Amino acid sequence: KQEVTQIPAALSVPEGENLVLNCSFTDSAIYNLQWFRQDPGKGLTSLLLIQSSQREQTSGRLNASLDKSSGRSTLYIAASQPGDSATYLCAVGETSGSRLTFGEGTQLTVNP
Amino acid sequence: GAGVSQSPSNKVTEKGKDVELRCDPISGHTALYWYRQSLGQGLEFLIYFQGNSAPDKSGLPSDRFSAERTGGSVSTLTIQRTQQEDSAVYLCASSLVGVYEQYFGPGTRLTVT
Numbered sequence: 001k002q003e004v005t006q007i008p009a010a011l012s013v014p015e016g017e018n019l020v021l022n023c024s025f026t027d028s029a030i031y032n033l034q035w036f037r038q039d040p041g042k043g044l045t046s047l048l049l050i051q052s053s054q055r056e057q058t059s060g061r062l063n064a065s066l067d068k069s070s071g072r073s074t075l076y077i078a079a080s081q082p083g084d085s086a087t088y089l090c091a092v093g094e095t096s097g098s099r100l101t102f103g104e105g106t107q108l109t110v111n112p
Numbered sequence: 113g114a115g116v117s118q119s120p121s122n123k124v125t126e127k128g129k130d131v132e133l134r135c136d137p138i139s140g141h142t143a144l145y146w147y148r149q150s151l152g153q154g155l156e157f158l159i160y161f162q163g164n165s166a167p168d169k170s171g172l173p174s175d176r177f178s179a180e181r182t183g184g185s186v187s188t189l190t191i192q193r194t195q196q197e198d199s200a201v202y203l204c205a206s207s208l209v210g211v212y213e214q215y216f217g218p219g220t221r222l223t224v225t
Contacts, residue, residue, distance in 0.1 A: 031212065032212060032213075043217055043218040043219050044203065044216040045216075046214065049211070049213040096212065097143050097160075098160065098168070099145065099160055100157065100214060101157070102154055102155040103154075104154050
C-alpha cells in the first residue's frame with residue numbers, strides 16, 4: 001500500500017525567504033505526482049503535475065522535482081510572500097488515471 | 113472556463129438521515145473522483161469513474177456509501193443512514209484521460225448531528 005509522507009508538518013518563515021517542502025512515497029511505481037495548495041475552508045488548487053518520466057516542473061516561483069527511484073519529491077518556493085501561506089499537499093497517482101494518495105500536508109506561514 | 117462545481121456547499125443532517133451530494137465536473141473531463149477530508153484522517157479516496165468503465169469503488173468505507181454518474185457527466189454521492197463519523201468535507205475532482213491532472217471542486221462540508 002502506497003504511503004506518502006510530508007516533512008515538515010508546519011513551517012514558518014519570514015517574507016522573501018526561499019524554502020523547500022519535502023514529500024516521500026514508499027512505492028516508486030507511480031504514474032504521476034501532483035502538488036496542491038489548500039487555503040483554509042477551501043478546495044484544492046493544483047500547482048504542479050510531474051509525470052513519472054519527468055524530473056521537474058516549474059511554474060513562476062515554484063519548482064517541483066521528482067526522484068522516482070528514491071521515492072522523493074520536493075517543492076521549492078522562491079522569494080516567499082505572505083500570500084503563499086497555505087497548506088501544501090503532495091499526492092501520488094499510482095496507475096493510469098487512478099486515485100491519488102495524499103500526504104498529510106505542510107502548513108506554511110510566511111510572515112510579513 | 114468553469115471549474116468543478118459541487119452542491120450544496122454545506123449540509124447539516126440528523127443521524128440516520130440519507131444525504132445526496134452533487135458534483136459537476138469540468139466539461140469534457142471523462143474521469144471523475146470523490147475524496148473525503150476529515151480531521152485526523154487526511155484526504156482519502158472514495159470512488160473513481162472513467163468513461164463507461166465500471167467504477168473503482170474500492171475506497172468506499174461501507175455499503176452505506178454509493179455513487180453514480182449519469183450521462184458521463186454529473187455525479188451524485190449518496191450516504192444512507194448517516195453516522196456522526198461521516199462528518200467531513202467531501203471533495204470531487206475531474207481530469208482529462210491521458211494527462212490525469214486532477215482539478216478539485218470547493219467541496220461539500222457535511223455535518224451529522
